[in-house]
Amino acid sequence: MIRASIFRSIYIEAMRRITTLVPAALGLLALTLGMTSCKTKQVELEDFQIYDNQITAFALSTDEATLKEAVSAIPFVIRNTATGAIYNTQALPYSSADYNVHLRMAKAASNATVEVILSDGTTVAWKDATQTFKSSDLLKGIQLRITTAGSGTSTNTYTYKVTFKRYQQDPHAFAWSEASVTGLPAFSSTFSQVELSGNSGALYYVKADGTNAVSSFTTPTGAWTTSSLTGLGSGERLSSLLTYGGKLYATTSGSRLYEASALGTAFTAKTFPTTATPQTLLGGLSVDGKPTLALVGKTAAGATTFLGYNISAGTISTIGETPSTSFPTAGSTLSYELTGSSYDGAALYVSGGRTADGKASPNLWATTNGTAWLIVGGKTQAGVSAVSQSQAYVESQKRIYRFVSTASTLELYISDDRGATWQEARTVAFSGLTRTDFAGYPLVAFPSSDGETVYLLRGAKTAGESAKLFVGKFGGLKTVTE
Missing domain, CATH: 2.60.40 (Immunoglobulin-like)
Structure with missing residues (x-):
């Protein structure tokens, strides 16, 4: 999961009641996502x-x-x-x-x-x-x-x-090349997520043999250094990761929650009430002025549910409703928190991930309390069956690039409104890539700090297989005004 650190977030007192979520979410979209009422009305006057x-x-x-x-x-x-x-001010489509x-x-x-x-x-x-x-x-x-x-x-x-x-050239255009890099991590499809800090970063992942590891870099095309993770339970595999409030949080296959420093390797277990167990981290937001983790978890009776976890108190603040079948309960997601001026509160958004039936989710979800969620726009879009999905948010473009590997090919979807709507990338987006070479492989995508490049990591299907790094340069983002 690429997380809220990539967006500038403003935290104010969150809304007390979820009954006002619908108008709040719609008001937020009108203010911050630049859309119009579920995309059914034209914007005439700004x-x-x-x-x-x-x-x-x-x-x-x-x-x-x-x-x-x-x-x-x-x-x-x-x-x-x-x-x-x-x-x-927003360029017309090419x-x-x-x-x-x-x-x-x-x-x-x-x-x-x-x-x-x-x-x-x-x-x-x-x-x-x-x-x-x-x-x-x-x-x-x-x-x-x-x-x-x-x-x-x-x-x-x-x-x-x-x-x-308008755009002078096709804004979907990329020029891709494979980089020769030492120490690339051979991550599996079980779990992989990159955390960034300027030019440097770290990839947390599960190897093909089921062990956890982290590979760090000062620049993606330089040497990568692999380290072990400490503090995680024996036999537990990473299942989700989140940077929030300057800390790194993780869940594991052992249904436990852990904390580490940002880009850290030493984890400590967090106290979690016996009324529920954590499964997947969704994001962080302020609820009633308290820093809260939004999660998918299970109740003591084994039912899947949304959870709100009060970080300071180490308690579950709320046990919410059951996720719908179209909600992404696994896989890499991107989350961010935004505030609006037409209501009192902040909203957390989640894009990407995979649904329980293995589909790559194309939907954007929103919540004001972490335990009740709505699809932005109100209409569920069908996803494709995916082996892996990863998103790269390029802040200078205000764009998300969503890469999906299926059993047969590589797909790319582009969003200009923070994940609310998507365009399927045109052929020019794959120049230099053989799409079938990514079929069935785990992927990790992330942007350069200067916003000029997207890096695409291809992991390993089997033990002993090497990873590959591809460098994508943007080719058609220049605009002209006449």
């Missing part, structure tokens, strides 16, 4: 300044299947100032082909006339609420000329400059 406001709404859409959802979700800033301006763009616009005065001036000087009279243009004509930038009636027979003219931010 910023509004009153100064002879002549344009009150501006939005794009398209019927192209691969672009439809992404285009309609792009918000536009409308600045009704002396020099009107309309622009988007397309190598020309396509039809539907421009929807609303004017303040019903009797105003609007002219659309294209970049080549062509003027198009605006007649309807929505008009269609070729992307090659519209997205090079336009001007809007609005004419309204003045006093007597005079008229008033207003001009808006409209610019469009």
Whole structure:
């Protein structure tokens, strides 16, 4: 699990009652994830300044299947100032082909006339609420000329400059190469997770022979050094890991909870009440001002349930509901805590992981207390049968790259909204890789500290097999505004 340390978290008093989770989660999404009501409404207005406001709404859409959802979700800033301006801060999705763009616009005065001036000087009279243009004509930038009636027979003219931010090249593009590295850990599919601190880091994993280990590096393409872990129970294997509050927490196959220093190797057992046992760490959040671990565990009767563990007191603060079959109860996840201004509290989000039936989860889950969870957007997406899944969050891009190995190939999914929605990566994302070489292998993905690279580790299927490290350079993230 890559954890909350990769996000800047703000902790405030959490909500007291889960009955307010639904509006809280929806309010948080509107504020922090940049989405619109479960992706069913177009974002028309992000910023509004009153100064002879002549344009009150501006939005794009398209019927192209691969672009439809992404285009309609792009918000536009409308600045009704002396020099009107309309622009988007989030880049429009890339397309190598020309396509039809539907421009929807609303004017303040019903009797105003609007002219659309294209970049080549062509003027198009605006007649309807929505008009269609070729992307090659519209997205090079336009001007809007609005004419309204003045006093007597005079008229008033207003001009808006409209610019469009878009990708110059395919933003899915990667250039991959295999690195020659000494000491790479031959981790198995049982468990593997990387923890990072700047350029350095450590991979905690279970070997093919069932023993636990950690391999440290100062730079991923340099030498890796393997060490043993101490303090874990005899025969226990790591099952989940979490860095929270400057400490490293782990659960094991022995249904026990352990603590170590960040990037540490010496673990000590944490007191855990007999009313339940820990299975999988989900994340950390503040509940009623107390640092709390959110877990999946089992009750004394053997029922799977959500648990809230008060770190300071060493007690279970809450035993929650039973996870749904679509909830990721195992595998590598990514979690982060965010706060919103429209409600009193913080929410924990979890992306990735695998469900009980071995499917790679594409859903984003949210909670305000750690023991009752909702799918963001409200709609469950089906996952694929997976051997391994690992996510790399690149902070400079605000993107998550989710790598999945199946029995037959390597798959990659990309999210621009912290895991709420995903795009299946296009072919250009695998340049330099043979996807079938990853079939059935455990994976670990993580970003470089400068956000320029993603590292993809392929582990071992059998004892004695060597691991491999692949270095992916981003190739198409430059944008242009016209």
